[in-house]
Amino acid sequence: xxxxxxxxxxxxxxxxxxxxxxxxxxxxxxxxxxxxxxxxxxxxxxxxxxxxxxxxxxxxxxxxxxxxxxxxxxxxxxxxxxxxxxxxxxxxxxxxxxxxxxxxxxxxxxxxxxxxxxxxxxxxxxxxxxxxxxxxxxxxxxxxxxxxxxxxxxxxxxxxxxxxxxxxxxxxxxxxxxxxxxxxxxxxxxxxxxxxxxxxxxxxxxxxxxxxxxxxxxxxxxxxxxxxxxxxxxxxxxxxxxxxxxxxxxxxxxxxxxxxxxxxxxxxxxxxxxxxxxxxxxxxxxxxxxxxxxxxxxxxxxxxxxxxxxxxxxxxxxxxxxxxxxxxxxxxxxxxxxxxxxxxxxxxxxxx
Amino acid sequence: xxxxxxxxxxxxxxxxxxxxxxxxxxxxxxxxxxxxxxxxxxxxxxxxxxxxxxxxxxxxxxxxxxxxxxxxxxxxxxxxxxxxxxxxxxxxxxxxxxxxxxxxxxxxxxxxxxxxxxxxxxxxxxxxxxxxxxxxxxxxxxxxxxxxxxxxxxxxxxxxxxxxxxxxxxxxxxxxxxxxxxxxxxxxxxxxxxxxxxxxxxxxxxxxxxxxxxxxxxxxxxxxxxxxxxxxxxxxxxxxxxxxxxxxxxxxxxxxxxxxxxxxxxxxxxxx
Numbered sequence: 001x002x003x004x005x006x007x008x009x010x011x012x013x014x015x016x017x018x019x020x021x022x023x024x025x026x027x028x029x030x031x032x033x034x035x036x037x038x039x040x041x042x043x044x045x046x047x048x049x050x051x052x053x054x055x056x057x058x059x060x061x062x063x064x065x066x067x068x069x070x071x072x073x074x075x076x077x078x079x080x081x082x083x084x085x086x087x088x089x090x091x092x093x094x095x096x097x098x099x100x101x102x103x104x105x106x107x108x109x110x111x112x113x114x115x116x117x118x119x120x121x122x123x124x125x126x127x128x129x130x131x132x133x134x135x136x137x138x139x140x141x142x143x144x145x146x147x148x149x150x151x152x153x154x155x156x157x158x159x160x161x162x163x164x165x166x167x168x169x170x171x172x173x174x175x176x177x178x179x180x181x182x183x184x185x186x187x188x189x190x191x192x193x194x195x196x197x198x199x200x201x202x203x204x205x206x207x208x209x210x211x212x213x214x215x216x217x218x219x220x221x222x223x224x225x226x227x228x229x230x231x232x233x234x235x236x237x238x239x240x241x242x243x244x245x246x247x248x249x250x251x252x253x254x255x256x257x258x259x260x261x262x263x264x265x266x267x268x269x270x271x272x273x274x275x276x277x278x279x280x281x282x283x284x285x286x287x288x289x290x291x292x293x294x295x296x297x298x299x300x301x302x303x304x305x306x307x308x309x310x311x312x313x314x315x316x317x318x319x320x321x322x323x324x325x326x327x328x329x330x331x332x333x334x335x336x337x338x339x340x341x342x343x344x345x346x347x348x349x350x351x352x
Numbered sequence: 353x354x355x356x357x358x359x360x361x362x363x364x365x366x367x368x369x370x371x372x373x374x375x376x377x378x379x380x381x382x383x384x385x386x387x388x389x390x391x392x393x394x395x396x397x398x399x400x401x402x403x404x405x406x407x408x409x410x411x412x413x414x415x416x417x418x419x420x421x422x423x424x425x426x427x428x429x430x431x432x433x434x435x436x437x438x439x440x441x442x443x444x445x446x447x448x449x450x451x452x453x454x455x456x457x458x459x460x461x462x463x464x465x466x467x468x469x470x471x472x473x474x475x476x477x478x479x480x481x482x483x484x485x486x487x488x489x490x491x492x493x494x495x496x497x498x499x500x501x502x503x504x505x506x507x508x509x510x511x512x513x514x515x516x517x518x519x520x521x522x523x524x525x526x527x528x529x530x531x532x533x534x535x536x537x538x539x540x541x542x543x544x545x546x547x548x549x550x551x552x553x554x555x556x557x558x559x560x561x562x563x564x565x566x567x568x569x570x571x572x573x574x575x576x577x578x579x580x581x582x583x584x585x586x587x588x589x590x591x592x593x594x595x596x597x598x599x600x601x602x603x604x605x606x607x608x609x610x611x612x613x614x615x616x617x618x619x620x621x622x623x624x
Contacts, residue, residue, distance in 0.1 A: 050560045050609075059466065063443065066526070070447035073525060080525045088529025094438060094467055094488035108609050110558060112489040112496040115438070115467035123485060130503035134353060136558050150450050151443075155462030207430075207483030209475040215463040226481055234509075340463055341472025343484055 002180030002281030003148060004029070012100075019100040021062035021091035022147040027101055030145065030183025039187060040105050043139060046195060053137040054111035055128050056098040057121025057144040059285035059339075061113070062091035064149040097145050101185075109137045115285065117339030118248070120144060121184070122288030125347055126205040128188045139193075143185035144289030152179060152284060159215060167251035167282070169275035170260070170321045171310040177250040180281025184289035186296075191352075200296045203332060203348040204235025210342025217254055221262030223344050224336060228266055231334060231346035239267050242348070243328075244304050245319075246291055246335040249275020250282050256314070259336060264318035274322040278308030288337050288345065295333045295349045302329045353502040353557075356550040356619065358424060358512075359541035361417025362591060363391055363410060364578065365534040369417055377595035383574045388534060395477045403460070404473060406441050406535070411470040411518040412477065414539040419478075419514065422541035423549055426478035429541065430510040431471055433486045433518075434497025436583040437530060438467040440522035447526070470518070482510065493517055494538075494586040495606040498614075502556045505544040512543045517584040533581030538591065546619065552594060555615040558606070563613075567605045590614055 010025040011017075031037055043052060069084040079085075090096050098111045110131065114123045121144025128140035156162045156179060163176035191201065208230060210223030217224070232238065245267065247259055256275070263273055276294055283290050298304065304326040313321045332350040360370040365385035367373045375381060391413035396404060404412075411433065419426045442465045446457055466472070468486035475484055483504070489496030494517045501515040518537035521527055546553070568589035570576055579588045589602045593616045602614040 066443070066529075067447055067450050070451040070525075073451070078525055080528060085528050088526075089490065092529065093436070093490060095436070095490040095493075099490070102607075108560075110496075110499065110610060111607060112487050112492075112500075114485060114487050116471070116484070116486050117466045117468060126483075127485065127500060127503070130507045130509070131499075134503045134506050136499065136503070150455065151446050151457060151462070151465060154450065154455060154457035155446075155459070155465070158457050158459045158462055207485075209472075209481045209484050211475045211479050211481045213476070214469070214472050215459075223481060230483075339468070340466045341468040341484075341486075342475060343468055343472065343486075 002178060004181055016100065016103055018087055019090045019096065021065045023058065023062040023097055023145055024100045026147045026181060026183045027097055027145045028104065030185055031104060036185055040141060043187065044107065047138045049106060050108040051138040052107045053109040053128065053131050053140040054098050054102045054107055055114065055124040055140055055142050056101060057114050057124045057285050057288055058097050058146050059115060059117050059120055060146060060149050060152060061094050061096050063151055064147065065091040067150045101141065105141060116343040117341060118284050118287055119337040119339035119343045119345040120285035120288065122337035122345035122347055123207065125202055126207055126345065129202060129205065132190055139187060139189040141185060142188050142289065144286035145183040146283055146285035147181045161252050163251060166309050167277055168309045169249035169251040169277050169307045170256050170313050170317060172312045172314045174251045174253065174256060176252055178281040180283045182280065182283035182286040182290050184286055184293045186289060186292055199352060200299055201350050201352045203237065203350040204231050206230025206234060206346040208344045212342050215340050217258040217338060219258060221258040223342055224259060224262040224338060225265055227344035227346040228262060228334065231348050235348045237332065237348065242271055242332050242334045243330045244298065244333050245271055245273035246295055246333055247273050247275040248336040248338045249277050251277055255338065260317040260319045267319065269318050269320050272304055272320050272322050274305055274307045276305050278310065291335045292347065292349065295335055298333060299330050299349060299351050302327055304328060304330065353506040354553060354555045355502050355505050355542045355544060356546050357540055357542060357552045357554060358547060358549055359418040359422030360594065361414035361421065361539040363389055363414050364536035364585065370421065373591055374595040377592045383572060396473065405439055405464055407439050407518060407520050408470045408473050410520060410535055410537045411516050412474055414537040415474055415514060415516045418539035418541050424512060424541060427480050429480055429512045429514040430482040430504055431474060431480065431484040432497050432501045432513060432515045433468065433471040434493040435517065436488055436490050436493045436519050437522060438488065439465050439469050440520060440526060444523045444526045491583050492606045493583045495604050495612045498556060498612065501542055505542060512541065515540045515542055517587060519582050519584045533577055536578065536582040536585040538584060538587045550619040552619055553617040557613045559611045559613055561609045561611055563611050565603045565611065568602045
């Protein structure tokens with residue numbers, strides 16, 4: 001399990017203290033990294049607070065608060081603690097994290113939470129693109145925030161999908177995922193922005209459904225392939241234009257196998273690919289935004305990350321799986337995300 | 353953003369389907385909210401229907417009705433499922449089972465707990481592999497879903513979108529954190545282009561406040577507790593407009609400072 005240490009000590013400013021829960025504490029910690037808040041303050045001046053949207057992905061929001069509230073039910077009346085009842089809206093509620101980010105950053109544009117399990121914060125990039133294209137806003141604060149809670153820890157364990165040790169994506173002996181927690185934020189602007197030109201572009205996106213099973217991927221990877229094909233179409237690229245495939249690669253037996261099939265079908269083993277879940281754990285609803293931040297670094301520094309903790313690539317795989325890091329110029333990255341309910345999303349990032 | 357409506361499905365207290373809803377508004381019948389019809393979406397196999405959650409049955413019932421009404425193939429439809437609380441019944445069961453000296457979460461409850469459970473079951477039952485978004489926007493979930501559906505169409509990404517919005521009251525004690533008045537769900541089949549069976553055109557605009565317009569309320573005040581008591585029922589003023597089928601304008605509050613304006617136009621008979 002990948003836990004952010006001392007997260008409980010993060011305190012929200014007093015005017016927003018009603019939002020206090022592990023998920024929003026993690027969101028705040030994320031917003032405070034790398035000068036992000038200052039950049040948003042600058043953008044707010046430039047565009048106006050009402051022209052900046054807020055789209056956040058999360059799978060479980062602040063459900064941990066509700067889990068704790070149930071453990072503190074009144075033994076006689078069965079009621080939840082009186083201190084919790086009015087705070088449900090600001091903590092457990094699915095929208096709470098977007099609500100918090102909107103208030104904290106003092107933005108007034110349109111906002112929502114997308115919650116499609118592990119593809120949540122990939123899909124916010126697709127929606128943000130459409131918002132900007134439709135003129136609903138000039139720019140969007142896009143992000144993913146998912147924090148540890150008992151529901152996911154016990155739930156993935158009940159499905160026998162968690163590894164007893166650190167996860168080993170694509171390994172012949174891989175035995176499940178490692179749950180992590182993360183907050184990651186990205187500021188998405190029009191490609192024609194007159195402000196400082198960003199270095200990384202969202203070149204395209206694809207979305208699809210497996211229409212197969214709630215918690216098992218389609219065995220041939222056919223739903224994943226549809227999403228990857230749609231992303232190439234939307235970016236007007238062909239497989240040979242992609243330098244690296246950032247896999248969903250959760251290290252479960254089924255995910256990695258079906259993803260390998262989909263990638264091999266499209267790329268015929270010509271393009272290096274790997275999963276970074278060995279480095280970060282599977283941050284579930286935050287996985288999309290985390291992968292975009294990592295992808296941005298790969299593009300900037302010319303790095304293809306290997307699968308950490310992986311010793312021997314599954315011999316049945318046909319894709320070109322990287323175990324060691326490789327340094328080479330990278331122009332474009334395809335990133336995959338697959339969630340429960342058979343919900344798939346693929347993003348293509350590139351250098352501008 | 354101009355979009356066309358081809359089918360509607362609705363279910364709530366005293367409202368069995370779109371036809372009963374349309375008559376209620378058009379003929380100004382007295383509103384009796386005492387009976388909440390039981391959703392029975394036949395698109396789910398019988399064993400799945402038995403196991404499925406209240407929220408899944410409710411949302412799939414209206415989705416199925418809207419698709420049947422549209423006479424279009426659901427496999428061609430992207431989906432948008434908007435709900436404030438989503439699977440609150442499942443969440444309650446999970447929190448109950450975690451409140452124990454031997455906490456467990458059953459594998460079935462876990463995969464049923466995701467916010468996109470209804471969308472997932474719909475995709476499996478209908479066979480649609482088109483994109484699917486599940487979103488939450490508290491009291492503005494209807495507006496958030498409508499924006500997502502309209503932008504999917506206006507970006508020319510999708511030809512046809514099934515938009516479903518639904519919410520159910522949570523069981524006690526979770527209910528006290530969000531006391532919704534009753535279950536309510538509505539679904540629309542929407543497209544970018546007019547088709548032979550188009551029933552209406554909606555032109556959707558996001559307005560910054562203050563607009564000087566109050567959100568549109570119900571002509572019959574006995575519907576007001578429902579409109580304000582369930583996020584999905586914020587769609588009622590639009591349904592009322594569709595039932596009377598006269599060109600008009602509906603305002604829906606969006607978050608604390610924005611508004612959606614929906615300009616409604618009945619579709620003229622389609623030229624052959």
